[in-house]
Amino acid sequence: KIAAIGKQYGRIKTIIDATFATPVNINPLDFGIDLVIHSATKYLSGHNDVMAGVVLGEAGLLQALRQSQGVLGGVIDPHAAYLVERGLKTxxxxxxxxxxxxxxxxxxxxxxxxxxxxxxxxxxxxxxxxxxxxxxxxxxxxxxxxxxxxxxxxxxxxxxxxxxxxxxxxxxxxxxxxxxxxxxxxxxxxxxxxxxxxxxxxxxxxxxxxxxxxxxxxxxxxxxxxxxxxx
Missing domain, CATH: 3.90.1150.10 (Aspartate Aminotransferase, domain 1)
Incomplete structure (x- = not known):
């Protein structure tokens, strides 16, 4: 219903934090949500040794976010990215x-x-x-x-x-x-x-x-x- 309301009014973008659920349990994009965020510090990495985050969504929205990220920072370091990738395997x-x-x-x-x-x-x-x-x-x-x-x-x-x-x-x-x-x-x-x-x-x-x-x-x-x- 939230996604439908957002689509109805056009300019409203819907964002869901799916950290607690993980992609294993739900994919909010399938329900029309525009952006999904995860704290990769939690289940995605799975070993309490990383500080990182993930944003998923439509390519156009992600491109705009990448531009802001380049200006504001918040870019994950290579070792943290490796640890998240390791965690995703399990x-x-x-x-x-x-x-x-x-x-x-x-x-x-x-x-x-x-x-x-x-x-x-x-x-x-x-x-x-x-x-x-x-x-x-x-x-x-x-x-x-x-x-x-x-x-x-x-x-x-x-x-x-x-x-x-x-x-x-x-x-x-x-x-x-x-x-x-x-x-x-x-x-x-x-x-x-x-x-x-x-x-x-x-x-x-x-x-x-x-x-x-x-x-x-x-x-x-x-x-x-x-x-x-x-x-």
């Missing part, structure tokens, strides 16, 4: 594994009594599940969920204790690498906002973001179980 293998594990993790968390809510487009409970199922080949490797505090514990503290109890993932705000990463948005991405300000954009103190890597699925489930037992 992109589909990695993303398929991450899709699979994320789906299993989301379904497990949704039934756990110490989890209040799970956000993952592969779940029927997600408000946009129908759209995702119609457009995507997989639902990605990032699962967000809200910890259910026990015995009146502060929600911020409960989520922090859960994260500190996890053994496999590193605590970091990125995503898309072979290593699993976990973080608490209230203390990382949105630390500079008050609780009230965060709530207006849907970020609760007990929210956890889990960017799943390529570790063994059973190991990740066992790690989640032992961490949830500590709440």
């Amino acid at each position: 992109l589909e293998l990695r993303v398929r594994q991450q899709n699979q594990t994320a789906q299993v993790v989301a379904e497990y968390l949704e039934t756990h009594p110490k989890v209040a809510r799970v956000w993952y487009p592969g779940l029927a409970s997600h408000p946009d599940h129908a759209v995702a199922a119609a457009q995507m080949r997989g639902f990605g490797g990032v699962v967000s969920f809200e910890i259910a505090p026990q015995n009146g514990e502060n929600p911020l503290d409960a989520a922090a204790r859960f994260i500190d109890s996890m053994k496999i993932p590193l605590i970091a705000p990125s995503l898309g690498g072979v290593e699993s990463l976990i973080m608490q948005p209230a203390l990382v991405s949105y630390y500079d906002l008050s609780t009230e300000e965060r709530l207006t954009i849907g970020i609760k103190d007990n929210l956890v973001r889990f960017a799943i890597g390529v570790e063994n699925t059973a190991d990740i489930l066992a790690d989640l179980e032992q961490a949830l037992e500590r709440i």
Whole structure:
């Protein structure tokens, strides 16, 4: 619908950031989007060792971007380009594994009594599940969920204790690498906002973001179980 509106009014160009989905799971150009961007730092390179980006689209638009790039800079260096190319060779293998594990993790968390809510487009409970199922080949490797505090514990503290109890993932705000990463948005991405300000954009103190890597699925489930037992 967004692409159709852009086309209807002619001069409006539509841009989609497909970093979380990757080309393995969706191709927005097929739906009429004008430009698609990816942070190659994430899934495309896949090893948390590159800073780069990608823009895809119609040749005329890309030519205009190249002219601006030549003036403003932001040109990837040869070694970084090599690392991205290396990562692309295993992109589909990695993303398929991450899709699979994320789906299993989301379904497990949704039934756990110490989890209040799970956000993952592969779940029927997600408000946009129908759209995702119609457009995507997989639902990605990032699962967000809200910890259910026990015995009146502060929600911020409960989520922090859960994260500190996890053994496999590193605590970091990125995503898309072979290593699993976990973080608490209230203390990382949105630390500079008050609780009230965060709530207006849907970020609760007990929210956890889990960017799943390529570790063994059973190991990740066992790690989640032992961490949830500590709440």
